Amino acid sequence: MTFPTGSGRDCARAWEAMPWVLQQSAPQEQSDWLMEHLAGCESCRAEYEQQSRLRRAVSLPSDMAIDANVGLKRLLARLDAPEPQVAPLRARSSGWLTRALVAAVLVQALGIGALGMKLWSDGDGAMYHTLSQETASPAPPGAIHVVPDATMKLADWNALLRTLQLQVVGGPNDVGAYTVIPLHSASTSQATLQQLRATRGIRLAEPVTDAP
């Protein structure tokens, strides 16, 4: 630092001592030394005069007309309800940002929720199935899978169904199997199965079971 007063070492020392001598916090010997120096140094004397004036000016009462009683009344009211009084101070500047962030989070949550619902509902109906996969609805009681030969005439097929009192309820599936059930009884008799298997033109007749 270059001291603005005289270039002497004593002037630098005087410059540093002035504020503390002025506020009467400097040791007595420092004050005495400064007074001696000022007596012989016009530059430092002028500086000290200005510093004194600065101190008088800074020490003047505030020019801001602020009523202490009004402020104290507000403070005491605030002590009775401290929390609600603190929040608005922050809310004034950051309230809009907080609200925007909350809105963004809500929108994201709604979007994630909607996507989750869609994924969950799609999970029940897969777009593919395997040959071993069970059909969506359980097989009716007494159902039989029947695979007629490709050369079997429709009339013979219909006649067979009438004779055995069967009704087609499904098929043909990918392997040409029809699902038939008895018209009048809830269960398939072994005799019906044997008749089907013995019929010419029937390649396969097997009862449908829920378990593989």
Place this chain on the structure above:
Amino acid sequence: MNEADIDADATDRMLLQRMAAGDRTALSVLYRGYHGRLCRFLSRLTRRPDIIEEVINDCFWIAWQKADNFHGDSRVSTWIMGIAYRCGLKALRQHGDEPVEDDAIPDDRTPAHDPGEDRELRDWLGKGMDRLSADQRVVVELVYGVGHSLDDVAVIMQCPVGTVKARLFHARVKLRNVLPALAGESRATKESVS
């Protein structure tokens, strides 16, 4: 610290102890005792009376809450001024540190008893302070106005003593270059600051 300061600090400590016990009368006494110097101190940061009042109340709200945490590491006045300084900076960040125009300041802000010499001195100081940064104005106020030591100011502003010393030095150089001309003196110094 002279004897008057020691007595004042002892009184302040007693008031803080009573505040810690929930004594609102002690709070009122301390509030009134510090209101004037806090107004002047904060007026070096902002010229908005509404912010100053808000900061003073924030400061004493914190002092009320933390009165029992004061362990006496510093003077009570240093502790309170430090709280006020931090509250002031926070308020300026929230409200913006642009001072209101002089036209917006009510005419009655200048005390009615302000004699001509004081008014002239106040104007002289105001024009000098305008050239300083906020931190420099605060240091000038704390040293010349309140009478704090460099160590106290470092505690209040939460910075090293060397930083306070540098701020005070630069503030003094700037004021020295500006104020004599404003005071009608012919001396014009052009010292360099390194």
